[in-house]
Amino acid sequence: MRKKVIAGNWKMNKVLAEANQFIDDVKDKIPNNDNVEAIVCAPYVHLPSLVDKAKGTNVKVSAQNMHFEDNGAFTGEVSPVMLKDIGVTHVVLGHSERREYFAETDETVNKKVHAAFNHDLTPIVCVGETLEQREANETKALVGDQVKKALEGLSEAQVAKTIIAYEPIWAIGTGKTASSEDANEVCAHVREVVKEVTSEEIAEQVVIQYGGSVKPANVDELLAQSDIDGALVGGASLESESFLQLVEAGAK
Numbered sequence: 001m002r003k004k005v006i007a008g009n010w011k012m013n014k015v016l017a018e019a020n021q022f023i024d025d026v027k028d029k030i031p032n033n034d035n036v037e038a039i040v041c042a043p044y045v046h047l048p049s050l051v052d053k054a055k056g057t058n059v060k061v062s063a064q065n066m067h068f069e070d071n072g073a074f075t076g077e078v079s080p081v082m083l084k085d086i087g088v089t090h091v092v093l094g095h096s097e098r099r100e101y102f103a104e105t106d107e108t109v110n111k112k113v114h115a116a117f118n119h120d121l122t123p124i125v126c127v128g129e130t131l132e133q134r135e136a137n138e139t140k141a142l143v144g145d146q147v148k149k150a151l152e153g154l155s156e157a158q159v160a161k162t163i164i165a166y167e168p169i170w171a172i173g174t175g176k177t178a179s180s181e182d183a184n185e186v187c188a189h190v191r192e193v194v195k196e197v198t199s200e201e202i203a204e205q206v207v208i209q210y211g212g213s214v215k216p217a218n219v220d221e222l223l224a225q226s227d228i229d230g231a232l233v234g235g236a237s238l239e240s241e242s243f244l245q246l247v248e249a250g251a252k
């Protein structure tokens with residue numbers, strides 16, 4: 001059985017004291033079992049402190065982005081070498097907000113996925129369609145294409161370790177969740193695409209999350225679906241209590 005991965009993406013929220021308090025609040029309450037992995041995706045400036053606080057706990061710490069180069073003249077950027085150096089384990093790549101506001105493309109996402117593996121970081125690769133694309137019945141083609149481009153050139157072992165987050169853009173921060181059946185249909189399609197580019201064995205290992213207005217009230221139904229292996233959660237991950245409820249749902 002695939003484990004469930006619950007990742008809280010704080011986006012550009014919390015000052016350091018709030019971030020630290022969150023880890024203090026959850027660290028002894030995260031279920032200690034193999035069914036679930038809990039990850040906090042925090043702003044860069046909080047990462048060293050959170051990695052330190054999370055040591056010896058079941059909370060993993062992720063960045064929300066990174067550059068694909070190891071170092072160089074890229075003012076304002078943070079590299080995979082730097083993230084690895086401070087003990088970060090995961091990195092979110094290709095979030096729709098990065099694609100929309102910061103010119104992230106399928107090509108840069110692919111470079112970043114390779115860079116993540118070169119430095120032993122686990123990528124959480126985000127894919128998803130706009131409302132217009134969904135209404136035009138383009139969801140599967142678009143998402144499949146994003147997945148293929150993100151995984152291009154990876155070894156099968158690397159694909160197996162990649163976490164893919166399906167996030168319909170129209171469901172992010174809107175309170176609108178895809179129905180669990182619709183979300184599962186796209187996640188199952190993502191798995192089919194992974195199978196096409198690798199094998200059934202690898203596709204069965206890949207963790208595929210759903211993201212978009214996930215909250216304690218809808219998480220059980222989503223996680224009960226055959227191809228949804230976790231959640232990438234924005235708003236509902238900001239409060240420790242609600243994050244814990246989501247992780248507990250994953251541990252069932």
Ligand SMILES: O=C[C@H](O)COP(=O)(O)O
Nearest residue numbers: 009172173212213234235
């Ligand atoms: O990364 C998280 C997603 O963008 C979902 O955000 P949300 O749970 O606030 O809709």
